[in-house]
Amino acid sequence: MDTKVVKIDKEQIDDEKLMEAAEILRAGGLVAFPTETVYGLGANALNEEAAKKIYAAKGRPSDNPLIAHISKPEELAPLVKEVPEAGKKLMEAYWPGPLTMIFPKSDIVPYGTTGGLDTVAIRMPSDPIANRMIALAGIPIAAPSANTSGRPSPTTAEHVYQDMNGKIEMILDGGAVGIGVESTIVDVSGPVPMLLRPGAITIEMLRETVGQVEIDPAIQGPMAANVKPKAPGMKYRHYAPKAELVLVEEKNPETKEVISDRVIEEINLLAKSRLDQGQKVGIICTEETRDCYPQGMVRSLGFRSRPETIAHNLFAVLREFDDLGVDYIYSESFPKDHLGRPS
Ligand code: AMP
Ligand code: MG
Numbered sequence: 001m002d003t004k005v006v007k008i009d010k011e012q013i014d015d016e017k018l019m020e021a022a023e024i025l026r027a028g029g030l031v032a033f034p035t036e037t038v039y040g041l042g043a044n045a046l047n048e049e050a051a052k053k054i055y056a057a058k059g060r061p062s063d064n065p066l067i068a069h070i071s072k073p074e075e076l077a078p079l080v081k082e083v084p085e086a087g088k089k090l091m092e093a094y095w096p097g098p099l100t101m102i103f104p105k106s107d108i109v110p111y112g113t114t115g116g117l118d119t120v121a122i123r124m125p126s127d128p129i130a131n132r133m134i135a136l137a138g139i140p141i142a143a144p145s146a147n148t149s150g151r152p153s154p155t156t157a158e159h160v161y162q163d164m165n166g167k168i169e170m171i172l173d174g175g176a177v178g179i180g181v182e183s184t185i186v187d188v189s190g191p192v193p194m195l196l197r198p199g200a201i202t203i204e205m206l207r208e209t210v211g212q213v214e215i216d217p218a219i220q221g222p223m224a225a226n227v228k229p230k231a232p233g234m235k236y237r238h239y240a241p242k243a244e245l246v247l248v249e250e251k252n253p254e255t256k257e258v259i260s261d262r263v264i265e266e267i268n269l270l271a272k273s274r275l276d277q278g279q280k281v282g283i284i285c286t287e288e289t290r291d292c293y294p295q296g297m298v299r300s301l302g303f304r305s306r307p308e309t310i311a312h313n314l315f316a317v318l319r320e321f322d323d324l325g326v327d328y329i330y331s332e333s334f335p336k337d338h339l340g341r342p343s
Pocket of ligand 1: 064065066067102114117119120121143144145182183185196197
């Protein structure tokens with residue numbers, strides 16, 4: 001299959017181009033598109049066969065459910081059995097935006113989309129291209145991140161192309177996306193809302209809106225096998241780079257603005273020992289410290305004093321290290337309120 005790449009200007013959206021994408025989606029095909037978090041791989045959420053194609057293109061296990069994306073609040077009702085009070089409040093506060101909510105599903109949502117569950121995950125993206133494309137399609141769009149399963153999520157159309165060329169009908173290229181962290185997932189189907197995946201909307205923001213929010217015990221548990229933390233704290237499990245990622249954390253976790261000499265020294269020692277063994281080493285730091293690392297492939301995520309740049313650049317750097325065949329990544333750590341809690 002030829003994958004068509006279509007450039008779209010966010011500032012001046014061309015409906016004709018988006019109509020072509022909408023037609024492909026209505027016909028059961030796959031279109032990758034930018035959202036405010038990462039690039040999504042879209043299919044008709046109400047068509048089981050279309051959802052299956054997403055799993056095939058990503059190489060994703062089919063029991064991992066998909067998030068259905070809508071363009072306006074009115075599109076929610078047909079997909080769910082009910083909208084609990086907490087869901088209403090969170091919708092008002094954070095939709096459109098990077099918040100996914102879990103509701104009891106209605107009968108029109110196929111089990112092929114929900115991975116066999118009686119609940120459905122729904123989000124209303126604020127990205128103007130995503131939102132307009134969904135509105136034109138007139139159907140909810142199931143869309144996981146547009147990467148091969150296990151690879152870091154894509155933040156540019158080029159990343160999507162690397163993984164999806166030949167497997168999907170179209171890629172809408174809207175440039176680099178803004179947040180680079182996945183949507184926060186909250187289950188509002190039970191009596192107390194529960195955070196299932198940390199993301200761009202923080203637990204503090206959720207609690208401000210609805211009061212009590214529980215945290216799924218599973219996401220506070222052990223880290224992924226490829227992350228060997230030096231101290232407990234925030235880990236990047238769902239970024240899943242091919243290399244082994246080691247976060248070197250401050251002894252005092254409150255430190256956000258500066259990185260201590262101890263951390264820099266430890267990263268340099270770790271890097272040196274792997275380089276001496278002939279391994280490829282990547283180092284993740286910030287502009288403030290980049291000159292402190294004389295060896296390895298050193299990549300800065302931006303300024304520590306401007307944390308909004310950090311999350312955005314992280315996926316791109318992890319991908320670059322994957323492409324360069326890096327074996328070990330040593331990273332400074334970053335405040336968890338900008339990268340989410342462990343997941
Ligand atoms: P992704 O599409 O890659 O951002 O991943 C979607 C995430 O949403 C996965 O972690 C799923 O487990 C989660 N998810 C989707 N639907 C549900 C649901 N009905 N209940 C719980 N989690 C869900
Ligand atoms: Mg993903």
